[in-house]
Amino acid sequence: MSLAFWVVTAPLIAALLILLLPKVRFTAAKVLALLGGLVSLVLVLAAWIGFPGTPSLFADASSVTWFSLPAFWQSTSLTVNLAFGFDGLSLPLAALTAFVVCLAVFGARGRAEEAGDGLDPRVAHPRSYFFWISMAAAGILGVFSALDIFTFFVALEVTLFSSFFLIQLFGKRGSNRAATKFLIYRGFATVAMLVALVGIAYGAAGYFGSASPTAITFSIPQLLGTVSHASAAQFPAYYRGALFLVLLLAVFIEEAFVPFHTWLPTTHAYADTPTNMLIGGLLTKTGAYVLLRFGVGMLPDQVHRYGTLIAVFGVINILYGAFAAWAQKNWRTLVAFGSISHMGIVLLGIASMTAAGLQGAMFMIISSGLLTALLFYLTGAIESRTQTLDMAQLGGLSKRMPMLSGFLLVAALGSLGLPLTSGFISEIQAFIGGFDRFPALSFVGVVGLILSAVYLLYAIQKTTFGPLRTAVDGGPGFAAGGGRDGSLDATPPEYLPTVLMTLFVLLIGIYPNLLGHLFGLSVQGLLGIGG
Amino acid sequence: MAPANFPIPTGSLLALGVLLFCIGLYGALTKRNLIIVLVSIELMLNAANINLVTFSRLGVAPSLSGQVFSLFTITVAAAEIAVGLALLIAVFRLRRTSEVQDLNVHKW
Amino acid sequence: MVQYAWLVPLLPLVAYVFLLFLGRKAPEGIVAGVSVVLTAISFVISLFVFQAVGSHPNGNDTYVFHWLTVGSRNFDVGFQVTHLNALMLVIVTLVSALVLLFSKGYMHRDERFPVFYQYLNLFVFSMLALVLSPNLLQLYIFWEMVGLCSYLLVGFWYFKPEAALAAKKSFIVTRIGDTGMFAGIILLFLASGSFDYSTIFSAATAGTLSFHGMSSGTVATVAALLIFMGAVGKSAQFPLHIWLPDAMEGPTPVSALIHAATMVAAGVYLVARAYPLFVSAPAALHTVAWIGGITALLASLIALTQRDIKRVIAYSTVSQLGYMMMALGVGAYAYGVFHLMTHAFFKALLFLAAGSVIHALDTQDLFEMGGLRRKMPLTTYTFLAGALALAGIVPFAGFWSKDDILGATLASGHPVLYAFGLLAAFCTAFYIFRVFFLAFTGQPRDEAKYEHAHEGGWVMAVPLVILAAFATLAGFFNTPLNHHGLERYLFADYAAPHSAAGTDVVATIGQTYPENIGLMAVSVAVGLFGILVAALFYWRPGKGAERAARMFSLPYQVSFHKFFVDEAYEWFFVGGGKRLAALVRWFDVYVLDGLVQLLGRLGSVGGRLLRFSQTGQIQTYSAWATVGLLVFVAIAVFRIGGVFG
DSSP states (O other), X not given: OOHHHHHXXXXXXXXXXXXXXXXXXXXXXXXXXXXXXXXXXXXXXXHHHTOOOOTTOOEEEEEEEEEEEXXXXXXXXXXXXXXXXXXXXXXXXXXXXXXXXXXXXXXXOOOOSOBTTBSOHHHHOHHHHHHHHHXXXXXXXXXXXXXXXXXXXXXXXXXXXXXXXXXXXXXXXXXXXXXXXXXXXXXXXXXXXXXXXXXXXXXXXXXXXXXXXXXXXXXXXXXXXXXXXXXTTTSOHHHHHHHHHHHHHHHHHHTTOTTSOTXXXXXXXXXXXXXXXXXXXXXXXXXXXXXXXXXXXXXXXXXXXXXXXXXXXXXXXXXXXXXXXXXXXXXXXHHHHHHHHHHHHHHHHHHHTXXXXXXHHHHHHHHHHHHHHHHHHHHHHHHHHHSOOBGGGOOOHHHXXXXXXXXXXXXHHHHTTOTTSHHHHHHXXXXXXXXXXXXXXXXXXXXXXXXXXHHHXXXXXXXXXXXXXXXXXTOTTHHHHOOTTXXXXXXXXHHHHHHHHHHHHHHHHXXXXXXXHHHHHHHHHHHHHHO | OOOTTOOSOHHHHHHHHHHXXXXXXXXXXXXXXXXXXXXXXXXXXXXXXXXXXXXXXXXXXXXXXXXXXXXXXXXXXXXXXXXXXXXXXHHHHHHSOOBSTTXXXXXX | OGGGTTHHHHHHHHHHHHHHXXXXXXXXXXXXXXXXXXXXXXXXXXXXXXXXXXXXXTOOEXXXXXXXXXXXXXXXEEEEEOHHHHHHHHHHHHHHHHHHHHXXXXXXXXXXXXXXXXXXXXXXXXXXXXXXXXXXXXXXXXXXXXXXHHHHHHTSSTTSHHHHHHHHXXXXXXXXXXXXXXXXXXXHHHHHSOOBHHHHHHHHHHXXXXXTTBOHHHHHHHHHHHHHHHHHHHTTOTTSTTHHHHGGGSOHHHHHIIIIISGGGHHHHHHHHTHHHHHTOHXXXXXXXXXXXXXXXXXXXXXXXXXXXXXXXXXXXXXXHHHHHHHHHTTOHHHHHHHHHHHHHHHHHHHHHHHHHHHHHXXXXXXXXXXXXXXXXXXXXXXXXXXXXXXXXTTSHHHHHHHHHHHHHHHTTOHHHHHHXXXXXXXXXXXXXHHHHHHHSSOOXXXXXXXXXXXXXXXXXXXXXXXXXXXXHGGGGGSGGGTSHHHHHHHGGXXXXXXXXXXXXXXXXXXXXXOOHHHHHHHHHHHHHHHHHHHHHHTSOOSHHHHHHHHTHXXXXXXXXXXXXXXXXXXXXXXXHHHHHHHHHHIXXXXXXXXXXXXXXXXXXXXXXXXXXXXXXXHHHHHHHHHHHHHHHHHHHHTGGGTTO
């Protein structure tokens, strides 16, 4: 078995072990989940170190035949594999996933004392809590490293229901509706994606063409090689276009692009912090990954053809997300809309189909993942002290929590694309791509850079600057986080995730080639195929 | 074409089956009493048996398998009627009724 | 020596990292000492670099390292030493070292003293790295970094709501300009294939910029204008000048270093650095000149009536930056840079002296000051040196540079701009001496505060004296007496044969304007007249000023309210933006999410209706099942719709 296989199965094994634990304490379950994540992380890093520097090659690939359908309605038998592996695109994403999962698990904690609405469900049911977190982790890792369409779907479904349970069981009161919304939206996206991807596999085998069909394969590396080379007679452009539009619809929902985004703010408003980190930082990035992997990778002509449409939606997302974020009164929904705005830049970069644009989009996926997770982590830490993230009730937090406020500022600055953070290097590449192909649209999109400064600095000014507000000072929630000397700043265990995530935000910003050489390989592969 | 040593034509047998089935179906759908409904179901099963026996004489390779299968059906029907009657008695004990219309706990 | 220029920014970075590790409780002496010493060493190295570059005129020494590969192109970082850069290094390190020393006294016993020095060191590093950038990308990176430091330092006293608002405002307003610059840089990258100055300049002057079928001249004009947007934001030019006066909420040493001497001059530096590009886009250069002229006049008019000592000086900064832009715009490259240098010295001096006053009195309101001459003689005379330099009185530094600019403006055929400049010069002399007379002469207006006043000790005195010396003498770097030494030094960047720019561009840049004694006399006379008017109104306490204000009530109010620019922006951009944001939110919640909810509602209503088919009668169900079966059988038997062939 390859590294990639174990990367995915490590959290899965952890999840099973959590189920098998005879008597579950919060800490025991947490340690197991954390171990699963750490093993994944170490293995991903090992794969990274051993990664061969050649484009469009999947390293550490392994494939197990799962089952085989006999020739029934299709003319040849169809083999379904469990296949995993990494290329330049998926390796950093898998690393990001393992990293954020570790920190999310590490940061997971429940309120020990009983509040008004009964015992914290996370404390009451730690087994189920960490089981679902580990399952979600395995699912997301599976999505990013799957080399078989069927494997990909299994992983996608796992993320779907495990996140659903995380939101529903462990979210705030009233999370039921949010969880249902999440499930319906993303469930629909999954179905659309299934149609598109299976359609592509059949199309590649020639089922829509006039020539006689060949053997069907679900293997992603094989399809990457064959789909875009398939002749018009084998795979007519009409079907490609239709499948691409279905795929695009799925991506839009998965990625929470306007106008299919309304599940995202609702979800973030109700889910707890680790879940928000997983969903905001990782799960929403699967859509962009799908667009790169299957859209650009397999149907590059269609991405070209619908480029203007995608770019228009990209710019709409940038501006809509930014304006909506400006009007938010709560940090969580602000971060949610901010991430929508970021993903608009990804869309613009992808639409350009240039090396800079694609690479910028990949950088932005990683950057937005890190920053969104960091922002959710920090706001979660603040909320555990103030019991609210409503900006009208916050103010002057710098006084009582200088470090948390400082890191919040760094995260906000990264998010608004300040140079030497990961945000900037992503934005400039994506916009170079954007300007290259759509100068007028990109020029409108650039206004988003101003707006991101506006909404983030407004929020920062209201939250951490200014005089300390009475509502914050000495509210009932303050008992939760008071340190020894009565200080409310981050505790050492809280520092670790914050510092680590901040470090990576800065590291990518200062030394972008860290990711650049991997993404560069992937871009070469993609554009080489795209012609 | 039926064999010469078998006087009853296939059409008549099938007609009998159809009649029996329709009577059973009518009974099962309209009768109020559960026992009558069970009896009607038996009628339908027997209609199926007649069909099985009839068709076992036809085809490229006539054999006894149709008749054997009808024996199976009779056995299963006997078991089924036993279960059905047991349920009926249980329902009657619980609800003091054997009317089909009264068993509407699944309404809306 | 030149290859060691990277040491200049490195030392402040070392200081920053060192202070970061010392933490928030570090002793003040060590914090300030390390910062001052390291920056002073940077200054010495800068001097050597300055010297070394001067000895060979084509010294565009560039050292780059590979940073990121994008497709087939590379992004590089590194450093480049030109004559302009070398001069900037000297100015920045000198003023920085002095301000760092001054802050030791000014920020004494501040709770976050070490943090203040951390930020300042980070700023100095970023500013120096900006100056040394070999390409526009690195310039943009550090351009934003200095903006960040400005944000942090303006908001240093974050618990004051005004400081929090001012910090936010400064970042956002400059960000507007920066966004244009971002687009401009990308445009140039796409049109020329590189971020490097030399590549861009040679493409621009050779007319080989190409982008989406636009002509090279158009691309150059658009890109130059976009880049100029960045300069407008950073150098607080009209219409983005509104942030700088508010930025005075920061500690005064910050105002001296960042908002007078260095960062705000970065916009001027940028235009100077990208001069070949601007020269190949005459329309852009024209815009620069007009924006500069308008800013110079507008800001000086506003400065006439402000009550806050720092705001007067801040508007003065805006106005002087306008002069520099105007100089660059009319083609007087060297004079713009020359004024940048003299202004850095005398404006830092004015701010530090004002800081000394504020430190002593704990107020910034001019009408609570007065008579400080007796208590603070050193501050008084150094301020006077700065004021004379600002007013452009012979032989102080400002005279030489400002006069060069005015002369060049007229000589290059811009009489209207010359008139603007002259009027601004009069206002300048008036408002700075209004400050001087109000603060230092006459009788104290607030006795309690006056009693408390004192000089700030040697750490505050030394920088004042040194800067006063420069404010007095720096003009002599570029006079007929030394054959315009600075001009010749700066022009060496474009000397053949190593210049990347084409010959006609070089000719434009290298154009000199002969001294005109008549014009010199006019500007000195205007300056003296301004001082005279100020003296009439403010030297002796009297009602003259108030009467004048009443008499010209409308102009006075317009000036006092800064031409209502802030209010207009507040209403139009901030209000408009907020309204739009609220609209988007409304649309999001009620229309988009409303549609989603409607879909969900449709499902649940539909389900509720279909529920009534669930009668609970098993016989009804089976009847329906039978009907269904019959339908299918009918379809199958009669081959309705061609089923089964």
